[in-house]
Amino acid sequence: MTKTILRALAGETLPTPPIWMMRQAGRYLPEYRATRAQAGDFLSLCYNPELAAEVTLQPIRRYGFDAAILFADILLLPQALGLDLWFVTGEGPRLSTIQTDADLAALNPVDAIHDTLNPVYETVKILSRELPSETTLIGFAGAPWTVATYMIAGRGTKDQGPAHALKAENRKLFEGILDVLTQGTIEYLTKQVEAGAEVVKLFDSWAGSLEGDDFRKYALEPARIITQEMKARFPGLPVIAFPRQAGEGYIGFHAATGADCVAVDDSVTPEWAAQHVQVSGCVQGNLASSHMVTGGDALVRETQRVVKAFLKGPHIFNLGHGITPDADPENVQLMIDTVRSTVTA
Ligand SMILES: Cc1c2[nH]c(c1CCC(=O)O)Cc1[nH]c(c(CCC(=O)O)c1C)Cc1[nH]c(c(CCC(=O)O)c1C)Cc1[nH]c(c(C)c1CCC(=O)O)C2
Numbered sequence: 001m002t003k004t005i006l007r008a009l010a011g012e013t014l015p016t017p018p019i020w021m022m023r024q025a026g027r028y029l030p031e032y033r034a035t036r037a038q039a040g041d042f043l044s045l046c047y048n049p050e051l052a053a054e055v056t057l058q059p060i061r062r063y064g065f066d067a068a069i070l071f072a073d074i075l076l077l078p079q080a081l082g083l084d085l086w087f088v089t090g091e092g093p094r095l096s097t098i099q100t101d102a103d104l105a106a107l108n109p110v111d112a113i114h115d116t117l118n119p120v121y122e123t124v125k126i127l128s129r130e131l132p133s134e135t136t137l138i139g140f141a142g143a144p145w146t147v148a149t150y151m152i153a154g155r156g157t158k159d160q161g162p163a164h165a166l167k168a169e170n171r172k173l174f175e176g177i178l179d180v181l182t183q184g185t186i187e188y189l190t191k192q193v194e195a196g197a198e199v200v201k202l203f204d205s206w207a208g209s210l211e212g213d214d215f216r217k218y219a220l221e222p223a224r225i226i227t228q229e230m231k232a233r234f235p236g237l238p239v240i241a242f243p244r245q246a247g248e249g250y251i252g253f254h255a256a257t258g259a260d261c262v263a264v265d266d267s268v269t270p271e272w273a274a275q276h277v278q279v280s281g282c283v284q285g286n287l288a289s290s291h292m293v294t295g296g297d298a299l300v301r302e303t304q305r306v307v308k309a310f311l312k313g314p315h316i317f318n319l320g321h322g323i324t325p326d327a328d329p330e331n332v333q334l335m336i337d338t339v340r341s342t343v344t345a
Pocket residue numbers: 021022023024025026027036042069070071072073074075091092093140142156203205322
């Protein structure tokens with residue numbers, strides 16, 4: 001029998017939506033914190049195939065999610081392209097920045113990324129051997145715009161100001177960075193699929209800060225190029241696109257990019273997304289991750305609301321964004337039980 005996630009991605013409407021959770025391997029789980037301590041730090045964990053596979057499997061063992069997502073980070077690609085990357089505890093990522101043509105020219109050639117990223121492919125290979133037969137393995141990468149915002153600013157920013165500024169001041173350089181990332185992402189995802197990833201997801205966390213023609217050129221177009229090329233290389237490969245906070249930009253995103261599934265965040269209601277996005281294909285989402293902290297009746301009610309809003313079409317249940325470190329693991333179980341017991345007749 002085909003795996004439930006793959007059935008939903010193929011456009012099938014299932015009586016109960018399959019479920020997984022962004023950041024399901026993360027700090028809210030005591031077993032994750034223990035393995036991360038064993039690895040030393042976050043990046044050492046990402047580059048240790050045995051331990052990265054272990055943390056990927058932890059939420060599958062605990063909850064029986066329908067999909068596992070490779071444990072890695074979207075910022076490993078810029079590191080593989082030659083930027084320095086480190087994480088400041090309590091603050092987040094830091095990178096050496098790209099600000100000039102010379103910085104761009106100094107990046108490693110795209111085919112050299114595998115020297116750094118080989119341990120990630122090794123993690124995928126372990127997972128494709130060790131996952132239960134009903135669990136789908138999702139590979140991923142950051143979308144070019146989102147990854148570029150970190151490379152240009154050297155860190156996470158609230159409004160992606162430095163990347164917008166570079167786009168205004170030196171569009172040629174800005175587009176050059178996006179082009180390198182587009183090609184690098186294709187090569188990175190290709191190796192993940194060759195190693196055993198069954199689905200790939202593109203995380204465009206900052207798509208919502210691109211407006212009008214910029215959204216079309218820098219969120220939609222790179223997603224289209226990557227999706228088309230991946231499908232040319234691997235016919236039938238399902239692709240999930242996540243142009244987070246795209247709002248109206250979610251409308252038509254399936255058709256314009258060729259993605260099989262569009263993941264929606266919780267800044268839109270599930271009823272709106274069913275009406276405007278699910279009409280074009282599978283959707284993934286979109287319970288607010290804050291319910292994993294607060295729990296209770298509101299969690300049950302809102303979970304049922306999401307399930308019911310999407311029940312007339314293909315749907316993969318997920319949060320609207322990643323689960324946060326302060327979440328209670330018991331609330332995750334309550335969400336899963338609620339999804340699986342919501343009567344959809
Ligand atoms: C912007 C972004 C990043 N990483 C990612 C994004 C895009 C999606 C999003 O918007 O959440 C994506 C990501 N990061 C991680 C994954 C693995 C798969 C998954 O569990 O979903 C994925 C898909 C692990 C991680 N990536 C990170 C953690 C926490 C690291 C730790 O253990 O300290 C995990 C589990 C670290 C990370 N990595 C990044 C930031 C900003 C941070 C620090 C913020 C934080 O601490 O939560 C960059």
